[in-house]
Each structure stands twice: as C-alpha cells, then as structure tokens.
Amino acid sequence: MLIAMTNPAVQLTGLTKAFGAVTAVGGVDLTIRRGEVVALLGPNGAGKSTTIDMILGLLRPDSGTVLLDGQPPARAVARGAVGALLQTGGLLPDLTAAETVRLAAGLQRKARPVGEVLREAGVEPFAGQKVGGLSGGQQQRVRFAMALVADPELLVLDEPTTGLDVESRRAFWTTMREQTAGGRTVLFATHYLDEADAYADRIVLLRSGKLIADGTAAQIKAAVTGRVIRATVPGADLAALAALPGVDRVETRGDVVLLHCNDSDAALRGLLTTTAAYDVEVTSRNLEDAFIALTAAGSAQ
Numbered sequence: 001m002l003i004a005m006t007n008p009a010v011q012l013t014g015l016t017k018a019f020g021a022v023t024a025v026g027g028v029d030l031t032i033r034r035g036e037v038v039a040l041l042g043p044n045g046a047g048k049s050t051t052i053d054m055i056l057g058l059l060r061p062d063s064g065t066v067l068l069d070g071q072p073p074a075r076a077v078a079r080g081a082v083g084a085l086l087q088t089g090g091l092l093p094d095l096t097a098a099e100t101v102r103l104a105a106g107l108q109r110k111a112r113p114v115g116e117v118l119r120e121a122g123v124e125p126f127a128g129q130k131v132g133g134l135s136g137g138q139q140q141r142v143r144f145a146m147a148l149v150a151d152p153e154l155l156v157l158d159e160p161t162t163g164l165d166v167e168s169r170r171a172f173w174t175t176m177r178e179q180t181a182g183g184r185t186v187l188f189a190t191h192y193l194d195e196a197d198a199y200a201d202r203i204v205l206l207r208s209g210k211l212i213a214d215g216t217a218a219q220i221k222a223a224v225t226g227r228v229i230r231a232t233v234p235g236a237d238l239a240a241l242a243a244l245p246g247v248d249r250v251e252t253r254g255d256v257v258l259l260h261c262n263d264s265d266a267a268l269r270g271l272l273t274t275t276a277a278y279d280v281e282v283t284s285r286n287l288e289d290a291f292i293a294l295t296a297a298g299s300a301q
C-alpha cells in the first residue's frame, strides 16, 4: 500500500545551541506546514539568527534536529529548495545588481530566468548599477532576488527590513507578499511586532532561546492583551468574583478590585448584576506594551 505523506516544510525538534555559557537556543520544537508565512519574533539576542543559521545548515546544533521537507538542511539547500536572505554579506560591491543575481543563478542546479526575478524583486530600475553604490533598501532587494532565483519552496529571511525606512519596508513586504501568494513557505525573523502582525499567518515568539508563544496574530494578541476591569466593590467576596464568567484572576486594593479577564464582556455582565460594584473601568494593554512585557528579560510569564 502506498501512503501519501506530506512532510512539514520545517521541523525543529529539541533544537539547542550554546556559545560558551550563553544558551542561544534552548530546546526549540517547531513545525511549520507548507505554505505558512511564519514570523520568528523576539527582542535582540532572543536566538532568532542562531535558529535560522541552524535551519540553513550554517551552524551545527549541539543537540536536536532540523528537517526541511523531511531532509537535513544540507540536502534541501543543495537541491535548491531553500532560499535565504541573511542580515549581512553576500554582496560584491563591484558587480552590478544584475551580475550579482546572474552569479547566484549560476550556482543553482535549476534557476529561474534572471530577468523575471529582477523584475519581481523590484531590482530592474537599478539592475545596471554597481551594488556598492546602492542604498540599503536596494541592496536588500538584490539579496531578495538572490534568494528567489532558485525558485525555492522555503524562503528564510533574517530581519530583512532592518535599517530600511518606513517606505522601503512597506515596498519590500508588498513584493514579499506577492511571492508568498503562490504557496511558498516563508519564515522571517523580525523584532518589529507590527511586521509580524501585518505579514505573518503565524507568530512564534522567542525569548532567551525559548519558544514562549506560538499562534496566529489574533491568538497571540488574545493571550497577551487580556483586559482588566477595575471597580469599587464594598465588602467584595473575592471567591465569588473569581468565579464570575470570563475572569482569570482577582486582585484587591482596599475596596477596589481588579479583575483580569479573558472575556471582559461576560465578566462585566456578571459583576454588575451580582454585586454593588461602581466606578467601573475596563482597560486593555495595547499589543506593543504586552509584547514588551512578555519579552522583557527575566520577566515571569
């Protein structure tokens, strides 16, 4: 009997890497399905680049495994299944943008027509200029074209818009999004929450080498941005308040109670109908604050 199996695009199991006393990546398990656009989000030093370098086979894990479509990274890279845009390097200043992409194409077993890739990556307007004289944003586009030229199934982008202005960032992501519309799998590292929110189907949050949250942007928001109801409740019965629908946790400050909620509407209905609560306020942490709280070094979450 033939069993049709679809391997995940990326499968990380117990991935671990230390540099001396620093555990850069500490036991990461992650499965990315084909066609997903996943953001690896985390503050500086969270382990994003180290994870990406291991995914690309540029760095050997101390323990754990990486499988790309069921294969070790070296095999997947050799057959042109993986395109990467790394933070720095990879560009020779005296070559033109077009020559650079042509060179990258020449290194592939099977490459797409270079002219087509230059157009798609937005390199065409400056294709004849030397790379050394291009702006940061233009150089990123050249790197992007190099990553696309093998027509990879998996695109890995390490902080692709770092150092770009807002306009160039937006233009870059528009191009990237067109590339993913065709079902390509994309993993990109970023420390910009707004980028992860806007461009990823799924956000994986890393802090100190550990995966601390994984879900759609909506799920992450719900998990980190719970609402708080603040009210004055004379003689409050804390156990009864904690038992209200939608309430996770109760705190008191004298007559003032703080209800930490997963469903503040339900909690509010319960509070107003079963107690003499007054001066009621509902507040929510915004996503940026919640992200900072969640990723702050040493914070217990």
Ligand SMILES: Nc1ncnc2c1ncn2[C@@H]1O[C@H](COP(=O)(O)OP(=O)(O)OP(=O)(O)O)[C@@H](O)[C@H]1O
Binding pocket: 019, 022, 023, 024, 025, 042, 043, 044, 045, 046, 047, 048, 049, 050, 051, 191
């Ligand atoms: N080659 C190395 N030698 C020593 N320590 C390293 C090396 N590479 C990374 N580290 C350390 O490992 C940790 C994770 O670094 P990594 O670059 O993976 O984080 P990151 O999330 O990509 O950060 P950034 O957003 O700043 O690029 C950091 O503490 C870093 O100092």
